[in-house]
Amino acid sequence: MIHIKDLRASIEGKEILKGLNLDIKPGEVHAIMGPNGAGKSTLGYVLSGRDGYEVEGGSVEFKGQDLLDMEVEDRAQAGLFLAFQYPVEIPGVSNMEFMKESVNAIRLARGEEALSATDFLKKAKAACQQVDLPLAFLKRGVNEGFSGGEKKRNEIMQMILLEPSLCILDESDSGLDVDALQVVANGVNSQRDGKRSFIVVTHYQRLLDYIEPDYVHILADGKIVKSGDASLAKEVEKTGYAWLGAKAEEADA
Amino acid sequence: MSEQIEQAISRKYDAGFVSEIESDTFAAGLDESVIERISAMKNEPEWMLEWRLKAYRAWLKMEEPEWAHVDYPKMDYQAISYYSAPKSMKDKPQSLDEVDPELLRTYEKLGIPLHEQEMLAGVAVDAVFDSVSVVTTFRAKLEEAGVIFCPISEAIQKYPDLVKKYIGSVVPRGDNYFAALNSAVFTDGSFVYIPKGTRCPMELSTYFRINELNTGQFERTLIVAEEGSYVSYLEGCTAPQRDENQLHAAVVELVAMDNAEIKYSTVQNWYPGDENGKGGIYNFVTKRGIAETNAKISWTQVETGSAITWKYPSCILKGDNSVGEFYSVALTRGRQQADTGTKMIHMGKNTRSTIISKGISAGNSSNAYRGLVRMGPNADGARNFTECDSLLIGDTCAAHTFPYIESRNPSAIVEHEATTSKVSDDQLFLCRQRGLNPEKAVSMIVNGFCKEVFKELPMEFAVEAGKLLEISLEGSVG
Numbered sequence: 202m203i204h205i206k207d208l209r210a211s212i213e214g215k216e217i218l219k220g221l222n223l224d225i226k227p228g229e230v231h232a233i234m235g236p237n238g239a240g241k242s243t244l245g246y247v248l249s250g251r252d253g254y255e256v257e258g259g260s261v262e263f264k265g266q267d268l269l270d271m272e273v274e275d276r277a278q279a280g281l282f283l284a285f286q287y288p289v290e291i292p293g294v295s296n297m298e299f300m301k302e303s304v305n306a307i308r309l310a311r312g313e314e315a316l317s318a319t320d321f322l323k324k325a326k327a328a329c330q331q332v333d334l335p336l337a338f339l340k341r342g343v344n345e346g347f348s349g350g351e352k353k354r355n356e357i358m359q360m361i362l363l364e365p366s367l368c369i370l371d372e373s374d375s376g377l378d379v380d381a382l383q384v385v386a387n388g389v390n391s392q393r394d395g396k397r398s399f400i401v402v403t404h405y406q407r408l409l410d411y412i413e414p415d416y417v418h419i420l421a422d423g424k425i426v427k428s429g430d431a432s433l434a435k436e437v438e439k440t441g442y443a444w445l446g447a448k449a450e451e452a453d454a
Numbered sequence: 455m456s457e458q459i460e461q462a463i464s465r466k467y468d469a470g471f472v473s474e475i476e477s478d479t480f481a482a483g484l485d486e487s488v489i490e491r492i493s494a495m496k497n498e499p500e501w502m503l504e505w506r507l508k509a510y511r512a513w514l515k516m517e518e519p520e521w522a523h524v525d526y527p528k529m530d531y532q533a534i535s536y537y538s539a540p541k542s543m544k545d546k547p548q549s550l551d552e553v554d555p556e557l558l559r560t561y562e563k564l565g566i567p568l569h570e571q572e573m574l575a576g577v578a579v580d581a582v583f584d585s586v587s588v589v590t591t592f593r594a595k596l597e598e599a600g601v602i603f604c605p606i607s608e609a610i611q612k613y614p615d616l617v618k619k620y621i622g623s624v625v626p627r628g629d630n631y632f633a634a635l636n637s638a639v640f641t642d643g644s645f646v647y648i649p650k651g652t653r654c655p656m657e658l659s660t661y662f663r664i665n666e667l668n669t670g671q672f673e674r675t676l677i678v679a680e681e682g683s684y685v686s687y688l689e690g691c692t693a694p695q696r697d698e699n700q701l702h703a704a705v706v707e708l709v710a711m712d713n714a715e716i717k718y719s720t721v722q723n724w725y726p727g728d729e730n731g732k733g734g735i736y737n738f739v740t741k742r743g744i745a746e747t748n749a750k751i752s753w754t755q756v757e758t759g760s761a762i763t764w765k766y767p768s769c770i771l772k773g774d775n776s777v778g779e780f781y782s783v784a785l786t787r788g789r790q791q792a793d794t795g796t797k798m799i800h801m802g803k804n805t806r807s808t809i810i811s812k813g814i815s816a817g818n819s820s821n822a823y824r825g826l827v828r829m830g831p832n833a834d835g836a837r838n839f840t841e842c843d844s845l846l847i848g849d850t851c852a853a854h855t856f857p858y859i860e861s862r863n864p865s866a867i868v869e870h871e872a873t874t875s876k877v878s879d880d881q882l883f884l885c886r887q888r889g890l891n892p893e894k895a896v897s898m899i900v901n902g903f904c905k906e907v908f909k910e911l912p913m914e915f916a917v918e919a920g921k922l923l924e925i926s927l928e929g930s931v932g
């Protein structure tokens with residue numbers, strides 16, 4: 202699905218990713234854990250092509266294409282989805298309108314026909330119910346006045362509707378109570394079909410009780426410093442990130 | 455601010471074509487003989503000419519206003535032609551079949567077919583081309599309901615008593631510099647009369663088109679809604695793309711008698727000039743309505759065109775319990791300048807007004823809201839609510855808000871809210887991450903911002919207005 206080789210990236214001249222390697226096959230779920238400031242969100246932004254994130258070296262191949270050479274919207278249309286850590290509001294643009302435009306933009310790019318209003322509405326209602334949001338949320342402005350937890354669920358709803366091939370979830374668990382956490386996890390699990398891949402970024406092991414990862418990686422100071430299976434997450438839960446050494450401690454502070 | 459936004463707002467103007475139509479155009483210049491000739495061309499009665507000449511003499515003594523937040527070189531009023539009409543209109547066509555096909559094609563290209571069977575059902579159109587009205591549709595159907603909808607030049611001849619009674623009753627001849635000029639030289643425009651207790655059976659609309667080079671367009675619209683009547687009226691405007699600036703100085707007067715309601719909507723898309731500020735229409739317009747007891751006047755405007763817009767559709771809330779509304783979207787980009795807003799003059803008791811203004815600035819443009827709310831000494835229990843939102847696209851544009859509040863009645867309540875926001879990189883990134891290109895993203899964000907105003911437009915035109923914003927924001931992405 203995606204091959205990340207020796208990826209180095211900086212923001213405003215400051216190097217954040219310092220040679221990151223990651224290989225993900227179709228259907229796999231990779232969890233990325235690490236202290237605050239390690240570069241987890243940066244990885245998601247660099248992969249999705251956000252302005253201001255300079256790639257200094259390395260390569261990324263996504264479904265056989267050179268990802269780093271593509272525009273943001275082309276990456277999205279090719280099937281890359283990012284669930285934001287801090288979803289932004291778009292006042293006055295209804296969730297429904299927003300999602301319909303984006304679903305159809307992606308369908309057209311895939312050579313499929315645009316969905317009719319009725320077909321879309323049917324799908325949107327189902328997705329809305331799946332993440333346990335009242336249908337009224339379809340009419341509300343994108344993230345406008347949503348609580349933290351509602352925003353996260355809204356991101357998962359979008360993911361369900363867009364049917365991407367690679368989903369990057371950036372702390373989709375932060376700030377959620379146990380019920381909401383379960384809703385988010387169920388949403389993600391429902392999309393695991395053996396082909397779709399996931400990068401689940403989280404600060405805590407808790408989410409991984411519900412979304413079982415195939416691999417767990419520890420990202421610290423811009424590099425993957427340790428990889429393992431689900432048990433690595435449990436280990437981190439016990440020991441914290443202290444063992445990573447002083448440098449990561451500093452970043453955590 | 456990201457490059458994508460800059461590119462997304464670089465624009466193209468779809469209505470910029472010139473029609474090859476032979477015209478009778480006056481030589482440039484203005485004096486009393488020009489006014490006499492205009493009046494003669496229109497076969498006007500003596501009183502109308504007198505009225506024009508009085509306006510002209512008043513205008514000569516006035517100074518061009520400089521208080522607005524706009525900047526343009528001094529205009530040479532002798533370099534403008536004050537009358538231009540397609541030759542084919544000389545012997546006034548009696549039906550659509552007699553109208554020059556090139557004229558009909560012009561309106562078709564603008565998306566305004568004038569053949570009744572092809573038109574939007576339920577909308578009657580008066581098409582004004584340079585200085586004359588080309589055709590007014592659905593007249594028979596309107597006449598059945600007793601509604602008069604015709605060019606004002608025709609109304610002066612056919613309904614002189616009505617015109618004489620109301621013209622200048624809301625915007626006096628010498629009201630301001632541009633209104634005085636208009637009163638002297640106005641050439642055409644629409645006249646609407648809705649009889650007592652009548653609900654106008656269809657939307658009325660006028661499409662103004664400036665075609666000739668170096669002409670000004672000075673139209674005058676007068677709408678009278680008798681007691682308990684209702685009318686919804688829409689005007690649209692376009693002009694070819696030319697390097698020279700052209701002046702458009704219109705006057706609109708609305709009279710809403712007791713319990714009447716007038717809804718007046720404008721979709722203004724005059725040529726705005728190029729990205730360097732060359733060319734474009736100077737849109738200096740005076741619009742005002744008087745509302746008698748329990749009457750309601752509602753102005754909705756979507757202003758995307760013109761090099762300079764100077765426009766303050768106002769309501770004089772004279773009767774008790776009368777209501778005034780102003781909903782505005784003003785979008786400026788390139789080198790466009792807009793100074794627009796409203797005046798709500800509360801005279802009667804329990805009068806209410808609502809002002810919702812949405813200014814969008816992009817490029818190197820400047821966008822100012824200027825609004826006056828005046829609570830008179832007799833306006834017991836009057837209320838105003840004003841919401842004034844500015845949206846900035848990019849870092850090189852400017853937004854200003856100039857609210858004036860004058861209250862001479864302690865029981866009156868005035869509320870004012872203002873916000874300024876930006877199309878943020880975060881919003882743009884979210885949209886693009888969801889597969890939308892930057893133009894689509896920006897136009898969606900802008901449309902969302904304007905939602906409260908668009909919902910006030912007649913259904914048929916809300917869609918059109920949304921599309922207009924989209925076209926205005928369209929550009930190439932490298």
Ligand SMILES: Nc1ncnc2c1ncn2[C@@H]1O[C@H](COP(=O)(O)OP(=O)(O)O)[C@@H](O)[C@H]1O
Nearest residue numbers: 212213217235236237238239240241242243244
């Ligand atoms: N816009 C920015 N400008 C400058 N530094 C930034 C910016 N965004 C993030 N950083 C820095 O990059 C580092 C990595 O941040 P981030 O990827 O958000 O970490 P994580 O998601 O792992 O907590 C941090 O040191 C942070 O301060």
Ligand SMILES: [Mg+2]
Nearest residue numbers: 241242286372
């Ligand atoms: Mg983060």
